[in-house]
Structures are given as C-alpha cells and as structure tokens.
Amino acid sequence: MSVNLTAPNPAELFPIAGVRIGVTEAGIRKANRKDLTVVLMDEAASVAGVFTQNRFCAAPVQVCREHLAAGQGIRAMLVNTGNANAGTGADGLARAKSTCQALASRLGLLPEQVLPFSTGVIMEPLPHDRIEAGLEAALADARADNWARAAEAIMTTDTVAKAFGAQVLIDGVQVSITGISKGAGMIRPNMATMLGFMATDACVSPDLMKQLAIDLAEGSFNRVTVDGDTSTNDSFVLIATNRAAHALITSLDSAAGQALRAAMLDVAKKLAQAIVRDGEGATKFITIQVDGGRTQAECRQVAYAIAHSPLVKTAFFASDPNLGRILAAVGYAGITDLDQAGIDLYLDDVLVAHQGGRHPAYREEDGQRVMKQSEITVRVLLGRGSASDTVWTCDLSHDYVSINADYRS
Amino acid sequence: MSVNLTAPNPAELFPIAGVRIGVTEAGIRKANRKDLTVVLMDEAASVAGVFTQNRFCAAPVQVCREHLAAGQGIRAMLVNTGNANAGTGADGLARAKSTCQALASRLGLLPEQVLPFSTGVIMEPLPHDRIEAGLEAALADARADNWARAAEAIMTTDTVAKAFGAQVLIDGVQVSITGISKGAGMIRPNMATMLGFMATDACVSPDLMKQLAIDLAEGSFNRVTVDGDTSTNDSFVLIATNRAAHALITSLDSAAGQALRAAMLDVAKKLAQAIVRDGEGATKFITIQVDGGRTQAECRQVAYAIAHSPLVKTAFFASDPNLGRILAAVGYAGITDLDQAGIDLYLDDVLVAHQGGRHPAYREEDGQRVMKQSEITVRVLLGRGSASDTVWTCDLSHDYVSINADYRS
Numbered sequence: 001m002s003v004n005l006t007a008p009n010p011a012e013l014f015p016i017a018g019v020r021i022g023v024t025e026a027g028i029r030k031a032n033r034k035d036l037t038v039v040l041m042d043e044a045a046s047v048a049g050v051f052t053q054n055r056f057c058a059a060p061v062q063v064c065r066e067h068l069a070a071g072q073g074i075r076a077m078l079v080n081t082g083n084a085n086a087g088t089g090a091d092g093l094a095r096a097k098s099t100c101q102a103l104a105s106r107l108g109l110l111p112e113q114v115l116p117f118s119t120g121v122i123m124e125p126l127p128h129d130r131i132e133a134g135l136e137a138a139l140a141d142a143r144a145d146n147w148a149r150a151a152e153a154i155m156t157t158d159t160v161a162k163a164f165g166a167q168v169l170i171d172g173v174q175v176s177i178t179g180i181s182k183g184a185g186m187i188r189p190n191m192a193t194m195l196g197f198m199a200t201d202a203c204v205s206p207d208l209m210k211q212l213a214i215d216l217a218e219g220s221f222n223r224v225t226v227d228g229d230t231s232t233n234d235s236f237v238l239i240a241t242n243r244a245a246h247a248l249i250t251s252l253d254s255a256a257g258q259a260l261r262a263a264m265l266d267v268a269k270k271l272a273q274a275i276v277r278d279g280e281g282a283t284k285f286i287t288i289q290v291d292g293g294r295t296q297a298e299c300r301q302v303a304y305a306i307a308h309s310p311l312v313k314t315a316f317f318a319s320d321p322n323l324g325r326i327l328a329a330v331g332y333a334g335i336t337d338l339d340q341a342g343i344d345l346y347l348d349d350v351l352v353a354h355q356g357g358r359h360p361a362y363r364e365e366d367g368q369r370v371m372k373q374s375e376i377t378v379r380v381l382l383g384r385g386s387a388s389d390t391v392w393t394c395d396l397s398h399d400y401v402s403i404n405a406d407y408r409s
Numbered sequence: 410m411s412v413n414l415t416a417p418n419p420a421e422l423f424p425i426a427g428v429r430i431g432v433t434e435a436g437i438r439k440a441n442r443k444d445l446t447v448v449l450m451d452e453a454a455s456v457a458g459v460f461t462q463n464r465f466c467a468a469p470v471q472v473c474r475e476h477l478a479a480g481q482g483i484r485a486m487l488v489n490t491g492n493a494n495a496g497t498g499a500d501g502l503a504r505a506k507s508t509c510q511a512l513a514s515r516l517g518l519l520p521e522q523v524l525p526f527s528t529g530v531i532m533e534p535l536p537h538d539r540i541e542a543g544l545e546a547a548l549a550d551a552r553a554d555n556w557a558r559a560a561e562a563i564m565t566t567d568t569v570a571k572a573f574g575a576q577v578l579i580d581g582v583q584v585s586i587t588g589i590s591k592g593a594g595m596i597r598p599n600m601a602t603m604l605g606f607m608a609t610d611a612c613v614s615p616d617l618m619k620q621l622a623i624d625l626a627e628g629s630f631n632r633v634t635v636d637g638d639t640s641t642n643d644s645f646v647l648i649a650t651n652r653a654a655h656a657l658i659t660s661l662d663s664a665a666g667q668a669l670r671a672a673m674l675d676v677a678k679k680l681a682q683a684i685v686r687d688g689e690g691a692t693k694f695i696t697i698q699v700d701g702g703r704t705q706a707e708c709r710q711v712a713y714a715i716a717h718s719p720l721v722k723t724a725f726f727a728s729d730p731n732l733g734r735i736l737a738a739v740g741y742a743g744i745t746d747l748d749q750a751g752i753d754l755y756l757d758d759v760l761v762a763h764q765g766g767r768h769p770a771y772r773e774e775d776g777q778r779v780m781k782q783s784e785i786t787v788r789v790l791l792g793r794g795s796a797s798d799t800v801w802t803c804d805l806s807h808d809y810v811s812i813n814a815d816y817r818s
Contacts, residue, residue: 055747056765086733328638331641336464340465355498401805404720
C-alpha cells in the first residue's frame with residue numbers, strides 16, 4: 001500500500017540524449033525479477049554524486065567515492081538490488097571492484113570509470129559472479145527509453161516504481177530531466193536517499209555538478225524520513241549529458257541556472273516524496289513544517305523529532321488526534337532554551353495549541369477530521385525567529401512491523 | 410505482556426519509618442481504578458528530585474521545581490494517573506497549584522511543602538476538582554505498608570506494578586530502601602523516568618540528597634528506553650527520612666555512603682529495568698553494551714542509536730538475526746570519525762561481525778539461537794578506547810502499534 005502514489009507516467013519519462021539503460025534478471029536474491037541495471041553515458045556527460053554519511057557505508061559507496069575522486073570521467077553505472085554489500089569488510093570491497101572491472105572490460109573502459117550501487121539485505125556476501133554473468137544480457141538491453149524498467153529493477157520492499165520527469169526551456173532550448181528512486185525502509189537519508197538517479201541533457205559545467213547535486217539532495221532527499229534509520233547505501237547521482245543546444249551553465253545564480261535548478265528540484269522532490277508515500281507500511285503522507293525558529297537547523301531538528309516519534313506516528317496511523325504527543329516531541333527536540341509559552345500548533349488549518357496550551361476554541365472533532373485525511377500538514381510555530389524548514393514523513397503502522405519482521409524470510 | 414517481570418514481592422517492600430502512603434479511586438479518567446496517591450513525610454525527612462529535560466515539561470514538573478526551590482521542606486506528595494497535565498499552559502499550572510493548596514490546607518502545611526505529579530494523556534485539562542474531592546479518602550487510607558498499592562495506583566499502560574526494596578547495614582544499623590516506578594510508553598528518560606519514587610530511612614545530609622538523586626538516576630532510569638520519546642512528566646524523587654540510628658552520611662565516598670549508594674542503585678536499576686520489561690508491547694529485554702569507545706558519552710550515543718532503531722527493534726521482535734541493521738545503526742550514531750574496520754559485534758557470546766564485516770566463522774543458526782531468547786545482550790566493540798556504557802531496551806512489536814493506536818479510546 002502506498003499513499004496517493006501511482007505508477008510512473010511513461011509520457012513523462014523523457015529519454016536523455018547520451019544516456020542508455022539496460023536491465024536484466026540476474027537471480028541475485030530471487031528468481032524471475034529484474035535486479036540488475038546498467039547505465040551507460042557517452043563521453044560528454046558529467047556525473048556527480050552524494051552519498052550516505054553512515055560510517056558503516058557499504059562497499060559500493062566506498063568504491064563510488066574512490067572512482068569519482070579518480071577523475072577519469074564516469075561512463076557507466078551498475079546497480080543491483082537484493083544485496084546491499086554492506087557490513088562485508090574487505091571482501092565486500094573486492095567483490096564490488098570485481099563487478100566494476102567486469103563491466104569496464106566489456107566496455108573498453110577503466111574500472112575507475114564505473115560506479116557500483118547495491119541495495120538489499122546487509123551483511124550477506126555479494127554474489128558478484130551472478131552480477132558478472134548478467135552483464136551481457138543487461139548490455140544487450142541498453143536503450144534510451146528504459147527509465148521505467150530501471151525504476152522497477154531497483155525496487156526492494158517498494159510497492160510502486162518511482163520515476164518522474166520534466167522539461168524546461170533554457171535560453172529558449174527545451175531541456176529534459178528524468179529521475180528514478182527507490183525506498184522503502186531504512187530511510188532517513190543523510191546526504192541522499194537509498195538510491196536516486198537523475199539525468200538531464202542540459203549543459204552544466206563540471207565544476208558546478210557537485211554543488212547542484214548537494215543542492216538538490218538538500219531540498220528533497222535530505223528532507224524525508226520513514227523510520228529514522230540512515231541507510232548504509234544512500235546514493236544520489238546526477239548526470240548531465242551536455243547535449244542540449246544552449247550555452248554552458250556555469251552558475252546556479254544565472255537565469256539559466258535558476259531555471260534548471262527549479263525544474264530539477266521539482267523532480268527531485270517528487271522522487272523523494274514518492275519514497276515516503278511508499279514508505280514501509282505507510283497509510284498517511286505527512287508534511288511537517290516548522291516556522292518561527294531562530295535558524296533553519298533548529299526548525300529541521302524539531303521537524304525530525306516529530307517525524308521520528310513512534311508515538312506521533314502511531315497516532316497518525318490511528319487517525320487519533322492525540323496531539324499532545326507532538327508537543328512532547330517539540331519539547332525533547334533538543335532546543336535547550338525553548339519557551340513552551342511561545343508555541344502554536346496547527347493541524348492543517350486547525351489551531352490546536354496556542355501559547356503552549358490547548359487552544360480554548362479547539363474542538364476534538366476538528367482535529368479528528370484532519371487526522372482522517374491521507375495527507376496532513378503539521379505546522380509548529382516556535383515564536384522565536386523567522387527561519388523555517390519542512391520535512392516529509394509517513395505514519396507507523398502494523399504493516400511496518402510485519403514488513404520488517406518478515407523482510408528476510 | 411511483560412518480559413520476565415513478576416508482581417512485586419510484599420516481603421521486599423519494607424515500610425520506611427517516617428513515610429505513610431494513602432491511595433484512593435478518584436475517577437480521574439476511568440471509574441473503579443486506583444488513580445490517586447498521597448505520600449506523607451514527617452518533619453525529619455529530606456526530599457530531592459530530578460525531572461524531565463523536555464522543554465514542554467508538564468505543569469506539575471514546573472510546580473515541583475518551584476516548590477523544591479522554595480526550601481520550605483517537602484512534607485507531602487500528590488500523584489494522579491489518567492491525566493498528564495502537560496501542554497495545558499497557564500491553566501494547567503493553576504490547576505496543579507490548586508491541588509497542592511487543597512492538600513496543604515488539610516494538612517496544615519504551606520502549598521510549597523507539597524509536590525504534585527501527574528501521568529496520563531497530554532493536553533487535556535486536569536480534573537483538579539475530582540482530585541481534590543478524593544483527598545479525604547486518600548488521607549484516611551494513609552499507612553506505612555501501602556507501597557504495593559501505590560505502585561498499582563500510578564500505573565497507566567503498565568501491565569505489572571513495579572516495586573522493589575532492599576536492606577543494607579550502615580555502621581552496623583539495618584537501613585531499609587523501598588521504591589516504585591511506572592512506564593510504559595513515552596520512555597526515554599532524560600534525567601529520570603516517567604515516575605519513580607524511592608524512600609529510605611537512612612540518615613543523609615540534605616546537601617547530599619540532590620547529588621544522590623542525580624547519581625542514582627544516571628545509573629538506572631537514564632539508561633533505559635522503550636520508544637525514544639522523552640516524556641513531558643518524567644520525575645524521580647528520593648526521600649530520606651533520617652530515622653535509622655546511624656551517623657549522618659555526608660559524603661558518597663565514605664564507606665557508609667558507598668554502601669547506601671550501592672544498595673539504592675540496585676533498587677533503582679530494578680525499577681528502571683522493570684519499566685523496559687513492561688515496555689509497551691515488549692516481548693524481549695535487550696541489554697546493549699558498548700565497549701572500547703573513547704568516551705562514555707560516545708558509547709551511550711551508539712547504544713541509544715541501536716536501541717532506538719525501528720529496524721533493529723522489529724528484528725528482535727521477529728527473532729530474526731538480521732544483524733546488519735545493528736551495524737547500520739552504529740554507523741549513523743553520529744561518531745564522524747568512526748572506522749568501521751575496527752568494529753566487532755557480539756550477540757551474547759556469538760561473534761557476529763569482526764573488523765567491520767561478517768565473521769567467517771559466524772553461522773546463522775548461532776545468531777538465530779540467541780535471537781529466540783527473551784533476554785539478549787548486544788555487545789559492540791568500537792576498538793578506539795577503553796570507555797563503556799550500557800543501555801536497556803525492548804523490541805518493537807505489533808502490540809506497541811496497537812497500544813498506541815488505541816491508547817485514548
């Protein structure tokens with residue numbers, strides 16, 4: 001079950017000139033499911049990535065960082081589902097590198113021109129031989145209009161594939177953007193989501209790519225949480241193929257830079273929010289907006305405290321306006337000089353608490369009405385400044401427990 | 410359901426000379442249940458308390474702090490269940506003070522000599538009139554051997570009453586210690602538990618009382634977590650009635666101070682662990698021990714990251730040795746220079762991961778065997794120092810979701 005999330009719209013998944021994608025069934029964990037994806041980029045493409053801040057980052061994340069730093073130009077990516085290759089030590093690193101070597105030699109590239117990605121169960125040895133055996137079929141499948149199948153092939157406990165696109169005029173030239181992502185548990189990205197890939201044919205200076213990737217992740221993947229568990233494998237990769245016929249974008253502050261950033265952020269937000277809408281066991285999509293803070297960081301801190309509270313999340317699941325739980329989470333968010341007498345709480349348009357206490361005009365049936373919706377906005381006014389931030393999350397249901405008690409079986 | 414927790418043993422609940430307790434049914438939230446407790450102390454008693462660090466602390470917590478600071482000598486406590494009187498603003502403060510005034514006038518005390526405590530639902534007005542109407546019956550019930558009934562009267566979603574006692578020789582004189590506590594959700598105490606009360610007839614200098622209370626809370630209530638939600642009402646109160654015939658204890662470093670501290674800490678740990686054993690929906694009692702850290706604080710940080718991970722907690726519920734989830738939690742605990750290659754993970758005596766990767770000799774059936782137990786120790790060796798810390802927690806089950814989705818109904 002997911003919250004107001006439908007299958008990708010093929011008309012929106014624009015082929016990106018300079019990018020080809022191939023998908024196959026490699027039998028990595030389960031038979032008869034697409035589980036291996038290759039992404040091929042031509043020589044003109046620039047690639048940037050941001051990765052998990054988890055210190056137990058997976059072997060492929062370590063290899064991605066190393067290969068991006070090598071500066072040889074990234075020309076291919078290799079994505080497997082079914083196995084995260086995390087908590088696997090030196091052996092896991094060797095297996096990740098072996099798959100890069102195998103793909104590189106088939107393509108006449110250096111291993112450092114390949115980025116590996118893995119998602120699935122942790123602390124099991126990566127079946128690199130099966131991945132390598134599947135490369136031929138994946139390469140034979142490579143074509144430009146394969147985004148929807150790639151979105152399916154990177155799923156784990158996701159119930160709906162996640163892919164979005166957009167087109168935007170840059171200097172009068174139509175530019176395309178397409179992205180895919182996957183969740184659905186261990187989601188509290190810290191720099192990026194579990195796996196997210198976006199490509200555009202826009203022309204972006206290589207120097208700007210990393211900044212753009214960080215900027216997009218900050219406004220999208222770094223603002224969602226399902227269960228507060230920051231994954232070992234979070235990776236967000238941005239590809240610009242530089243094929244569109246407009247002048248090179250060298251600053252995000254230029255008109256062209258702003259237009260591209262806005263269009264890409266729109267797609268990135270949809271991808272990130274889709275992960276929450278399809279969060280494990282999710283029945284509600286909740287926007288948590290915190291206003292009136294001294295800094296954006298403290299607003300985010302309060303928003304995450306609310307988003308991670310099991311008591312708040314189960315109240316949403318039950319459609320129970322037990323809203324004191326939200327105030328409790330605000331109180332323990334770690335702002336040591338917070339004055340409860342300055343705080344207001346809204347549920348959509350309903351003023352629930354005013355100056356730290358239940359508002360006299362608040363009626364339980366108004367709270368109940370909003371809690372029954374599938375999309376809810378919690379708004380907290382801290383009353384101590386003008387900063388704001390927003391986080392998106394979902395509820396905590398019986399299905400979350402079932403899914404995670406059964407995931408490996 | 411609780412984990413290896415039995416009803417209090419009456420033989421262990423020693424009356425404390427100088428303390429009388431009365432209990433009644435005041436109909437605060439539900440009919441036909443004990444929900445109001447008064448604790449009366451004679452003039453020789455010293456009282457110290459530690460309270461929640463939640464900035465949305467409840468009205469009674471604010472009043473407790475004010476009354477303790479007033480320095481008039483605490484002579485009575487008033488505890489209600491069924492309503493937390495939190496998130497209630499200025500009106501909540503007035504109602505809490507009204508109950509203190511009502512009890513004080515019946516006892517010929519100043520209102521500042523009464524400490525109020527509340528636990529239950531947040532953001533509902535405290536029915537102070539019902540509390541005040543119940544005082545006469547509670548006072549009529551007051552006697553020294555009422556600890557077990559008080560432990561029952563402070564329960565909310567607890568399934569088992571929590572009370573423990575001990576006796577210890579101080580300077581050859583037998584001293585008694587008795588304590589009670591309650592949980593069972595919104596449990597991640599930050600200074601103290603939801604409600605915990607301990608009394609002893611030992612003679613402790615008033616100056617030492619606050620230090621002893623902090624010291625005991627640090628070693629017990631501040632090391633347990635059920636759901637990571639720090640309550641608005643956490644309060645831990647220590648009473649020394651100074652009736653035993655030994656010399657006044659003026660330092661915790663003295664032989665007598667050490668003996669008293671050790672005996673009281675033993676009781677405090679049992680009370681705190683009982684809260685976890687009876688945590689909402691708990692089916693497993695889990696000890697998380699982190700060794701080899703640079704500081705105790707970083708060990709605690711890692712232990713809490715593991716203890717709060719919904720993925721780790723659901724794996725324990727499922728008895729599924731999906732232990733990579735523990736490594737992931739270690740990785741995102743926030744130690745930015747942690748080297749995964751130095752980390753070992755044990756489940757009881759089973760070495761699961763060595764130097765950051767799955768240990769070659771680890772067999773799934775060994776992990777499975779431990780995961781099936783009702784009491785499990787997770788031990789993480791950080792390999793970067795000699796500090797340690799321990800936290801106690803429980804699993805996350807379907808019942809946790811059910812209890813918290815239904816709590817108010």
